[in-house]
Amino acid sequence: MNTFFITFFVLSIAIFFMSVGTMFFNLRLKGSCGGDKEVCICSPEEREKCLVKITTP
Numbered sequence: 001m002n003t004f005f006i007t008f009f010v011l012s013i014a015i016f017f018m019s020v021g022t023m024f025f026n027l028r029l030k031g032s033c034g035g036d037k038e039v040c041i042c043s044p045e046e047r048e049k050c051l052v053k054i055t056t057p
């Protein structure tokens with residue numbers, strides 16, 4: 001049961017700091033490649049690997 005509380009506490013702290021960054025610094029959480037407004041800087045090979053990971057169950 002202690003493991004659950006420790007894990008919950010660590011995840012809560014991480015989410016708290018992400019929300020602080022969003023509120024005070026107007027930063028958005030970003031993915032590693034792609035997104036709505038961002039240009040992907042991945043190489044064509046990396047893009048292909050990402051598509052394979054996304055499309056395979």
